[in-house]
Amino acid sequence: MTKKNVSNKPKAAFFDFACCEGCQLQVANLGEALLDILGAIDVVEFREVMSEKWDKDYDVAIVEGSITDHHAEERIKKIRARSRVLIAYGACAAIGGVNGMKNSFDLDEIRRSVYGKDYKLFDSTPTRAIHQVVKVDYTVNGCPVYPPELLEVIKCALRGLAYTVPDKPVCSECKLNENVCMYERGVACLGPWTKAGCNSWCVNNGNICYGCRGLVSRPASGAAEEVIMKYNLKPELIKNKFDMYNKCGEAEAKGGK
Amino acid sequence: MNYHILNKDGLDGFIKELSKQMKVYAPVSRGHGNFAFEEVSSGAQVALKYIPTILPPKKYLMPQRETMLEFDIKGERPEDTALLEAEEIALFGVHTCDLAGIQCLNMVFSERPRDYNYLLRKEKVFIIGLECNAYCDEHASCALVGNQLPNGGYDLFFTELGERFIIHVNTQKGEDLLEGMGLPKALPADISELARAREGKKSVFKNEIGVEPGKLPEIFEKAMNSKVWEELGKRCISCGNCTNVCPTCYCFDMADTVNLDLKTGVRTRTWDSCQFETFAAVSGGENFRPERAARQRHRFYRKFKFSPDKFYRFFCTGCGRCTRTCMAKINLKETLRALAAESK
Numbered sequence: 396m397t398k399k400n401v402s403n404k405p406k407a408a409f410f411d412f413a414c415c416e417g418c419q420l421q422v423a424n425l426g427e428a429l430l431d432i433l434g435a436i437d438v439v440e441f442r443e444v445m446s447e448k449w450d451k452d453y454d455v456a457i458v459e460g461s462i463t464d465h466h467a468e469e470r471i472k473k474i475r476a477r478s479r480v481l482i483a484y485g486a487c488a489a490i491g492g493v494n495g496m497k498n499s500f501d502l503d504e505i506r507r508s509v510y511g512k513d514y515k516l517f518d519s520t521p522t523r524a525i526h527q528v529v530k531v532d533y534t535v536n537g538c539p540v541y542p543p544e545l546l547e548v549i550k551c552a553l554r555g556l557a558y559t560v561p562d563k564p565v566c567s568e569c570k571l572n573e574n575v576c577m578y579e580r581g582v583a584c585l586g587p588w589t590k591a592g593c594n595s596w597c598v599n600n601g602n603i604c605y606g607c608r609g610l611v612s613r614p615a616s617g618a619a620e621e622v623i624m625k626y627n628l629k630p631e632l633i634k635n636k637f638d639m640y641n642k643c644g645e646a647e648a649k650g651g652k
Numbered sequence: 653m654n655y656h657i658l659n660k661d662g663l664d665g666f667i668k669e670l671s672k673q674m675k676v677y678a679p680v681s682r683g684h685g686n687f688a689f690e691e692v693s694s695g696a697q698v699a700l701k702y703i704p705t706i707l708p709p710k711k712y713l714m715p716q717r718e719t720m721l722e723f724d725i726k727g728e729r730p731e732d733t734a735l736l737e738a739e740e741i742a743l744f745g746v747h748t749c750d751l752a753g754i755q756c757l758n759m760v761f762s763e764r765p766r767d768y769n770y771l772l773r774k775e776k777v778f779i780i781g782l783e784c785n786a787y788c789d790e791h792a793s794c795a796l797v798g799n800q801l802p803n804g805g806y807d808l809f810f811t812e813l814g815e816r817f818i819i820h821v822n823t824q825k826g827e828d829l830l831e832g833m834g835l836p837k838a839l840p841a842d843i844s845e846l847a848r849a850r851e852g853k854k855s856v857f858k859n860e861i862g863v864e865p866g867k868l869p870e871i872f873e874k875a876m877n878s879k880v881w882e883e884l885g886k887r888c889i890s891c892g893n894c895t896n897v898c899p900t901c902y903c904f905d906m907a908d909t910v911n912l913d914l915k916t917g918v919r920t921r922t923w924d925s926c927q928f929e930t931f932a933a934v935s936g937g938e939n940f941r942p943e944r945a946a947r948q949r950h951r952f953y954r955k956f957k958f959s960p961d962k963f964y965r966f967f968c969t970g971c972g973r974c975t976r977t978c979m980a981k982i983n984l985k986e987t988l989r990a991l992a993a994e995s996k
Contacts, residue, residue, distance in 0.1 A: 431912040547909070554914050563928040566891035570977070571716040571923060573706045575686040578979055587889045587979060613929060615889040615944070621980035622889075 405454035405553065408440035409484075410474055412460030412467050413494045413522070418485030418539045419443050419459055425542050432546070435553060453478045455552055461487040461494045461643070462528045464518040475529040480552050483525040484545075486538035490609040491643025493538070494522040498642045524643050533558055538607035538640065541593040561591040562612050565604050569595035577603050578626045583633055587622065588614040607640045654821040655838035655846070656830045658810075663817070664695030669833055670742055674778065677712060678744040679705055689743065698745060700812075703788040704971045708750050708899035709743050710757060713774050717922050720769065720906070726915045738773040745782040749794050749971035751805040753899025754779070758805075759963050760902050778825060781809040785849065786856055791972030793860040793985050799970050800857040801850065811846055818846050861985050863992040865966070871995045872957040876949075880990045885945025887980040892925030894974035894982070895951060900959075900967040901925070926950050952987065 409419055420443070422429065439449035456478035462468050475481055486492035497505055498521050506514040525531050535548050551558040561567070565586035569576075572595050577584035585606035586598065597604055623630055658666055670676050671693045679702040680690040687702040689709055707716075715737075723732040746754075758774065761767035781802055784794075794800040802809050807826035810817045818838055821827045838846075863871070895901040905924040910917040925931060927947050932940040941947045959967035968984070975983045 428912075435912050435914075546912075550910055550912060550914065553912075554910060562930055563925075564889060564891040566889070566893055566979075567896070567925065567928065570707070570891075570893050570896040573688050573711075575682050575684050575706070576977070576979070579684045579686060587891050611890075611929070613890075615887075615980070617886040618889040618980040621887045625979065625981050 404435065404437045406439045406449065406451070407436045407455040407457060408438070408449060408453045409442070410440070410456060410458045411442065412458070412471065412488070413463040414460030414485065414487040414492070416443060416459065418537075421539045421542055421545065425546070428542070428546055432549060436549075455480045455482065457482045457484045458488050458525055459484045461491050462520070462523045462525065463494055463497070464520055466518065468520070468528055471525065471529055480532045481525075481529070482533040482535060482548060482552065483531045484535050485540050486536060486607045486609075486640055488525045489534045489536045490640060491522050491524045492607070492640055495640065495642030496638065497522050498644075499638060522643055527643065534560060536560060536590060536608035537593055538605075541596055543594070544592055563591050564611055565589045565591050565593065565595050565598070565608075567591050568593070569598050572599055574598045578622065581626070583626070583628050583636065585633070585636055587618065588637075605639060606637055610641060654827065655843055656819045656821065656835040657838050657842060658817045658819060658835055660812075660815050660817065663698070666833065667692060667695045667698065667744065670744070670829070674740040674742050676742045676744055677709075682706070692744070700745065700782070702745075703976070704747065704749065704973050706977075707897060708753055708971070708973065709746055710753060710899055710902075712741060712743060712777060713754065713757060714770055714902065714904070714923075717920060718769065720919045720921055722916070722918050723908070724916045736769055736772055738776050740776045740778070742778040742780060744780045745810075746779055746806065747782060747784055747788075747971070748802050749792070749799045749969040750899050751779070751781050751802065752797075752799045752969040753971070755803075755805045756900040756959075756963070756965070756967050756969070757902055779806045781806040783809065783811040785812060785853065789972065789976075791975040791983075791985070792970055793968070793972060794970030795857040796860050796865055797966045797968055797970045798865070800853065811849065813842070813845050813849060818842050860970075861988045861992065863988065867992075868956050868966070868988070869960050871991050872953060874995050875991050878991060878994055880987060880994065881945040881949040884948040884982055884987065885943055887982055888927065888944040888948050889980055890927050890929055890944055890947065891979070892927045893977040893979070895925040895927055896923055897973040897977045899969050899971055899973070900955070926954070948982070
């Protein structure tokens with residue numbers, strides 16, 4: 396391949412905000428598909444794996460993490476200004492994720508509990524998903540992201556096509572995989588209210604759905620009562636499970652492009 | 653009429669022999685009172701007493717996800733190649749409700765334009781039915797729609813008679829298999845015993861909702877604005893479980909996916925559901941059934957009104973899966989009773 400061809404490939408960069416960087420690690424877990432991706436794009440910044448920086452614009456910015464202080468807000472705005480396409484990557488970026496749990500408390504109270512009496516020295520704002528701060532073109536949901544979906548979103552971004560996050564519950568995929576329903580096993584699961592697109596990854600592996608992809612746009616509120624009654628559950632149990640990922644207000648209802 | 657006999661302790665040998673010839677799929681316990689059709693190679697794996705499996709055997713005739721074609725837009729003219737992934741398989745232990753389900757799908761996919769992927773795949777499926785001598789559970793309504801008894805749609809059909817199975821042979825393929833295994837023919841006494849067993853079923857299986865099935869289309873005629881649908885709509889999750897597990901639901905979605913070269917790709921079809929929010933949404937933002945009540949109503953009409961109008965048979969097989977799988981307790985029998993009560 397000539398040098399000219401290499402430089403013609405779209406320039407992609409990874410960035411992280413408040414997150415565990417686990418979703419970026421999923422890139423490494425792609426295996427063979429990673430080689431194909433690297434054949435289609437040039438990765439110009441990726442703190443986890445390289446020290447080089449890029450001083451021009453990005454064709455694709457892949458952003459992990461949520462916005463939790465003023466400095467992060469300024470930084471994401473600068474990244475947005477330099478990026479043709481911005482992908483919110485992983486639950487923290489897409490819906491606020493576990494960082495959103497902060498929003499359940501009074502901000503100063505939670506700062507004091509974390510940083511002690513000098514908490515005012517440490518800046519903090521209520522947690523926001525990326526699209527609550529800057530425009531997002533594509534969203535890859537999940538904690539961590541589901542690698543086949545990441546691949547689909549990258550292909551759509553490269554081709555300039557829209558990627559539609561399925562707006563139906565995880566059950567729709569779980570049933571096609573013929574899993575025994577978690578409720579039948581006597582365990583509460585958030586599948587009925589959570590957006591599909593992960594191919595019921597967790598339930599296929601014996602776990603419940605924790606709602607990491609956010610709620611469908613019109614979650615069935617009336618149904619929750621029926622489900623709680625049928626399976627003899629405590630309403631708080633289900634509510635607490637929702638709070639783990641879904642505390643960033645209207646963030647959950649928004650998809651990508 | 654041609655019948656053979658298989659002693660129950662010979663079932664293991666039968667499955668083993670059959671699985672040497674082709675892959676055999678049969679109901680297998682999944683725990684928590686759930687069953688699924690899975691590949692088996694011995695009789696011990698088969699659950700002879702089972703309530704309808706999570707998914708009906710339609711998954712072998714129209715897979716949940718199916719690659720329909722490969723395309724390539726590299727050259728001057730786009731190219732495509734149709735694909736059909738199908739192999740000789742046997743389904744063992746298909747209940748009469750599910751045999752009826754396959755018959756319904758056969759009618760649908762034989763309509764023009766024919767669905768060759770379905771029809772060609774079906775040719776390769778060897779179907780062995782299994783009679784229910786008692787109800788699987790309280791959710792079944794097979795007697796309402798006449799599916800407690802076999803009505804064809806199989807190669808072989810097993811009925812338990814004490815320590816033996818009497819096997820009805822319905823196709824040459826079935827006859828060849830049994831002859832090849834050297835199973836003895838049934839004696840007139842065996843056939844009388846089968847007749848007695850069937851007679852006995854009459855006192856076990858009774859119309860489950862107490863409404864004449866012939867009256868159902870009429871009841872539905874009047875039920876378009878029934879309050880029953882609002883009730884269902886309030887509870888419905890729109891998860892699509894009821895249609896995914898239905899042996900006669902056949903709606904699907906098609907999508908093209910490109911490979912990373914952005915030039916080649918595949919067309920895939922996946923089961924779809926009229927219960928999903930997006931099912932009846934079209935470009936421009938219009939949604940013909942944005943409310944859950946309208947979507948549930950649509951599902952019931954597809955089983956009890958539109959299908960008799962078009963195909964002269966109910967597309968509810970009475971298997972009870974939709975009721976069992978609904979986390980919000982939407983119950984088919986109760987719904988039919990409520991509609992019948994309203995129309996009086």
